[in-house]
Amino acid sequence: MLVTTHLFIPGPTKIPEAVRSAMDIRMEDMRSPEFPKFTLPLFEDVKKAFKLTNGRVFLFPSSGTGAWESAISNTLNRGDKVLMSRFGQFSLLWVDMAQRLGLNVQVLDEEWGTGVPVEKYAEILTADKNHEIKAVFATHNETATGVTSDIAGLRKALNDAKHPALLFVDGVSSVGCIDFRMEEWGVDCCVSGSQKGFMLPTGLGILAVSNKALEAAKTSKMERCYFSFEDMIKNNDNGYFPYTPATQLLRGLRASLDLLLGEGLDNVFARHHRLAEGVRKAVGAWGLKLCAKDPKWHSDTVSAILVPEGVDSAQVVKTAFYRYNLSFGVGLNKVAGKVFRIGHLGALDEVMIGGALFGAEMAMRDCGIDVVPGSGSGAAAEYFRSTTKASATSR
Numbered sequence: 455m456l457v458t459t460h461l462f463i464p465g466p467t468k469i470p471e472a473v474r475s476a477m478d479i480r481m482e483d484m485r486s487p488e489f490p491k492f493t494l495p496l497f498e499d500v501k502k503a504f505k506l507t508n509g510r511v512f513l514f515p516s517s518g519t520g521a522w523e524s525a526i527s528n529t530l531n532r533g534d535k536v537l538m539s540r541f542g543q544f545s546l547l548w549v550d551m552a553q554r555l556g557l558n559v560q561v562l563d564e565e566w567g568t569g570v571p572v573e574k575y576a577e578i579l580t581a582d583k584n585h586e587i588k589a590v591f592a593t594h595n596e597t598a599t600g601v602t603s604d605i606a607g608l609r610k611a612l613n614d615a616k617h618p619a620l621l622f623v624d625g626v627s628s629v630g631c632i633d634f635r636m637e638e639w640g641v642d643c644c645v646s647g648s649q650k651g652f653m654l655p656t657g658l659g660i661l662a663v664s665n666k667a668l669e670a671a672k673t674s675k676m677e678r679c680y681f682s683f684e685d686m687i688k689n690n691d692n693g694y695f696p697y698t699p700a701t702q703l704l705r706g707l708r709a710s711l712d713l714l715l716g717e718g719l720d721n722v723f724a725r726h727h728r729l730a731e732g733v734r735k736a737v738g739a740w741g742l743k744l745c746a747k748d749p750k751w752h753s754d755t756v757s758a759i760l761v762p763e764g765v766d767s768a769q770v771v772k773t774a775f776y777r778y779n780l781s782f783g784v785g786l787n788k789v790a791g792k793v794f795r796i797g798h799l800g801a802l803d804e805v806m807i808g809g810a811l812f813g814a815e816m817a818m819r820d821c822g823i824d825v826v827p828g829s830g831s832g833a834a835a836e837y838f839r840s841t842t843k844a845s846a847t848s849r
């Protein structure tokens with residue numbers, strides 16, 4: 455079976471050597487008296503990745519979806535009214551989960567290629583004088599369409615409406631890549647996973663929660679067991695877990711945090727922005743368009759590129775895979791066949807991005823898309839050459 459060498463899907467992402475070797479260890483005793491010396495500082499440093507000083511983080515042996523379930527089932531009650539918006543495969547799945555867990559979801563269906571409709575949320579929250587809405591949900595970065603939404607704006611909408619609803623954010627493809635300020639933006643639950651900005655294998659559902667969310671958990675009556683905050687807190691307070699933790703992933707997480715915090719989060723964000731700009735220059739030079747409808751939605755972690763009418767984007771992805779040993783993301787659901795996605799998040803630099811663009815040009819030409827060879831990769835190269843690196847950290 456062929457496994458591509460050049461991985462440019464929007465997660466899982468490349469694992470840096472330091473992270474990989476940190477996980478290449480003997481199995482360890484997760485109940486040893488030494489273990490808390492490792493875990494307690496780890497919990498504190500994970501909080502830093504979310505820009506959180508109060509509250510707590512939970513590290514579940516799951517993917518990001520498990521952290522979603524934990525956030526909902528610990529803080530809300532069946533029948534609670536919540537406000538959500540759907541504009542891509544992941545925001546869609548979140549709505550689906552909320553409905554299946556018994557929440558009364560008010561869904562705003564937005565055009566795919568746009569994001570959280572902050573103005574509409576503001577109107578609805580302002581009109582909700584009895585505070586029936588218990589939580590407001592936002593997908594920070596919709597990975598299916600390459601759209602980033604304005605979470606600070608959403609907090610402002612809640613504040614302006616003097617609305618006490620909890621604010622839930624899906625940060626699966628943004629935390630550790632795109633500016634995210636959990637505390638400053640008053641986010642109550644932020645969900646992430648290990649396989650994107652944290653540059654690890656899949657297997658950790660990473661959930662950051664505010665003190666307000668922890669308070670809500672005390673009165674929430676929804677059924678939960680494996681994902682219970684309470685069980686986690688009881689054990690995490692002493693540096694342990696209620697079940698066997700994924701110790702190698704935790705060791706890898708330590709190394710990943712050392713890289714992220716060592717580079718400096720703001721430098722990490724600037725690097726992602728610069729690499730994303732290079733990709734956007736390439737898309738422009740190819741004469742193609744992004745799925746994101748407006749620059750204000752541009753994502754710095756993934757670009758969903760629209761192929762011309764009459765071309766099946768899945769063919770481009772397949773061709774890249776089989777002919778060039780290169781993986782791009784396929785179009786999902788409503789944008790299947792219409793877009794292919796270049797993931798530009800995690801442990802990447804300019805030359806790696808250049809390779810992906812060069813590969814995209816070959817695959818697109820093979821599929822009959824008339825892009826000028828070297829046009830996109832050249833435009834990105836000129837952009838990288840003429841702008842300054844934010845960080846000198848080698849990947």
Ligand code: PLP
Nearest residue numbers: 517518519544595597626627647
């Ligand atoms: N939310 C977003 C924005 C995602 O991109 C993904 C996965 O790609 C998920 C949620 C689901 O996360 P997981 O696959 O880790 O369960």
